[in-house]
Amino acid sequence: MLKNFWYAVEFAHAVTRAPTKVTCLGQDFVLYRKRDGSVVCLSDLCVHRGAALSAGSLVGDRIACPYHGWQYEPDGACAKIPANPEGRGIPKKARVDSYPVREQAGLIWAFLGDLPAEERPPIPAFPEHEDPAFSTVYVDMVIEANYERTFENVVDAAHTPFVHGTRFGNPDKPQIPDYDITEDDWSAVADIRLSPPPARGLWKRLYKERPAEVVVTNGWYLPNIVKLHVRLPFGDMILYDHNIPLSRDRTLVKIVGYRNFFTGRWADRDARKRIRSILLQDKPVVESQRPELLPYDLPDELHLRSDALQVAYRRRRQKLMADGWWVGDDDAAVAGGRAGNAAVIPSPARRENPELARAWQHRARGADPRPRERTTEGESE
Template sequence: MLRNAWYAVTRSAVLQEAPLTVRALGEQFVLWRSPQGTVQAMADQCPHRGAQLSRGWLTAGCLTCPYHGWQFNTAGKCVHIPANQAEATIPKRAQIKTYATTERYGLVWLYWGDLPAAQGIPIPPLPEWGAPGWRAIYGESEWPAHFTRVTEGNMDSSHAPFVHSAFFGLRDGAQVPPYTVETTPWSVSAITISKPPKRAGILKLILKRDRPVTTAHLTGYLPGVNRIDVDFKFKGYRFIYFGVHTPVDEATTRTQWIGLRNFLTAPWADGHSRRNVVKTFEEDCAVIASVRPAIVPFQGGTEVLVGSDALQVAYRKLLRQYAQQGWWWSDRYPSPRQPTLV
């Protein structure tokens, strides 16, 4: 996993004052809202006897352990031990690790790292969220795969005719025209051109049959965020998929996703839009879960890559760059030899 980055761990609408447990980044967290509405996050384990704090409750803004009633303030410091005599001192070690949090795009983000958040990887921009003329839907999906494989798969322009053939078809015309990759310190992106998808489902209501092409602006942000901006080349209609792939552990990824559309923006169309995204997830998951090695071999590997994989190559280079800075954390996977680009 990549340190010094923000990860989306749940939706803002899900988190209320009651403590919520979240498994992510190989750890167990407890999240809750303070009386002022701000999100708090701590390790979900009491330092006293190891109880799960998310089973507790709030007392005057403090998180109360369900086992012995110890109370912890928002800084993670124990401020009350009911069993103590009045003159007893609370041990300094009665402290829980806390994590920085923020809310953006209707999601709760948690910062995981050892550098200050200002020096880490920023949350990607999503200017269309909340803008006039755009409708947002939300979802959560889980993959039995590593987040790097999920992120790569979501910015792969050449798999669609084979994995999503019911929607795209065109297996006999699967060539990917050359494209240019743009790289920033935190992202890679490219605009790809393809034949238009089939006019299936909700698309029958908005698209003409004779559209020559469709373009997709594919962006991968570190550590594992995808933005897929599809321009249907008809009346300015676009659909934007924004997915944040947070590792639960090294074998499981949970995605918090947002679907944004600037057409058919009434609520009645949400179900159609959501079903399209979920179906795409299910088709991708069946393949991505089977890929080996489990983590993309960004520090070397035996995969043979070609020109249509240029975006994946750029993503791997970014991962390798920050791994060399010591930001990568893994205790299971070795580094094979360099991949071959042909």
């Protein structure tokens, strides 16, 4: 899992004034809208006793912990401790991580890392979202597999005739012609020629004759997005597939789908059904893959020319891992914080204020906490 990227953590229409729990990189966050409509993303872990803030309530634009009523500002700083007598100050370390947020292309994006704004990788462009010629649908599904396996599955054109032969691929013509990749630091895209299956259902009405091939633009955008653009004889279908790592072996796939044919709302149900059926075909295959985690070294799995997009991803991944962008054991909350360290992905505030770099972390070791050395500030602030 990679940190220091913008992650689409929820559909924008699902975030309201009610606190909402989301999970990414194996850790929990709480989202809510302020009174002006902008979105807040905080670590879902009260610094006091580790209660879930998502189970709390809003007081103006603050979120109140359900356990002891501590109120946190949108920037993560604690503004009120109800148990404190009048006049008693609030410790500087009484805060939770707050993450930069953007609302873009129908999604809520949170920057999960501590890089300053000028060093952050970009959010990909989604031009279809603002194009009135396209209709939009939203689909999600949990897959019991590592997110890099689900991610590479969508990038992989060669599996379509076998896994999706009745809907997307053509088992009679499974060959993948060689293709060229356009690549930069954050993405890789290619046009791939595929032989399509016969049209079925509602789409059959628009087919005059079956084309010999269709051009599919397939590509990835770091850290976890795959674009699939199918040019059909009667229009364009474009899917952006967001593979959200709930944990190392569980992925929430969120898809935003666009089409410029059958654009009436009456056709949305059919569009969602088609997308979901594709996911259901992929699901058992991806869940059966071994090893569960993507190998680090390229030679650990055999690669062909048709795997060029996946190989490009793995090479870029190796570089980012070497640069320290990988979420390791020290970053991850084990078993949801019930055992081991309940740590969180560092937010920009930790880098901006070195004094707080290792503040507000819980370090319980199961049922037998290790004693820690007292600091000069004491432990009862």
